[in-house]
Amino acid sequence: MRTPVLDLARPGFRRLCRAYFGLELAGTDNIPADGPLIITPNHQTYADPALVTIPVRRRVYYMAWSRLFEIPMFSWMIRRLRAFPVRVESTDPSSMREAVRLLQAGHVVMIFPEGERTLTGSVERFKLGAFRLAASLRVPVLPVTIAGGHESWPPGRMLPRPGRITITYHPPLEPDPTLESRTAASALAERARAVITGALGTVPAAPGAQRQTRRSSTR
Numbered sequence: 001m002r003t004p005v006l007d008l009a010r011p012g013f014r015r016l017c018r019a020y021f022g023l024e025l026a027g028t029d030n031i032p033a034d035g036p037l038i039i040t041p042n043h044q045t046y047a048d049p050a051l052v053t054i055p056v057r058r059r060v061y062y063m064a065w066s067r068l069f070e071i072p073m074f075s076w077m078i079r080r081l082r083a084f085p086v087r088v089e090s091t092d093p094s095s096m097r098e099a100v101r102l103l104q105a106g107h108v109v110m111i112f113p114e115g116e117r118t119l120t121g122s123v124e125r126f127k128l129g130a131f132r133l134a135a136s137l138r139v140p141v142l143p144v145t146i147a148g149g150h151e152s153w154p155p156g157r158m159l160p161r162p163g164r165i166t167i168t169y170h171p172p173l174e175p176d177p178t179l180e181s182r183t184a185a186s187a188l189a190e191r192a193r194a195v196i197t198g199a200l201g202t203v204p205a206a207p208g209a210q211r212q213t214r215r216s217s218t219r
Contacts, residue, residue: 044149121150
């Protein structure tokens, strides 16, 4: 479904982002023109949903941190932009039901599998929620790599500084239909994370290695 109002605003917003952030968009031909889709970017800044959406010529729905909906006026704005809340600190069946409804209707849902912005600039461990949806509904995921956002707008900084942000849209990944749903979700998450970290020039650690590193760092 086209978005006439956003289509009018899109060129100006893109020019503004290009001027301020040096924004470059790569691989936009990989964005499917129709059908249900889960977009799974890494998460670096508050601006990520808007920036990633620029070349998507379809209506996008966003799974957003529930605490953002507690901020006066901001809550009103993000709801108008088709965001719906998820409690990242716990299992939230209501947000999953809404995502299922949207995907079954053929829409695009954007979910940040890290759950929240990175504090270090590195890609954090992926939560499996988005990939469980993809595996159970047989919906493709579109891995998206955001590079340079953390340097421009790190956590703790009120406003972004001018920088250079590159967003790369990778070929969609399909869940493996030969695997059991849980195993397919885990495999899909690993594939998506490997694609994203590969574009950043980093080597993805295995899930067990990530947990070991975290435990070691707390000693």
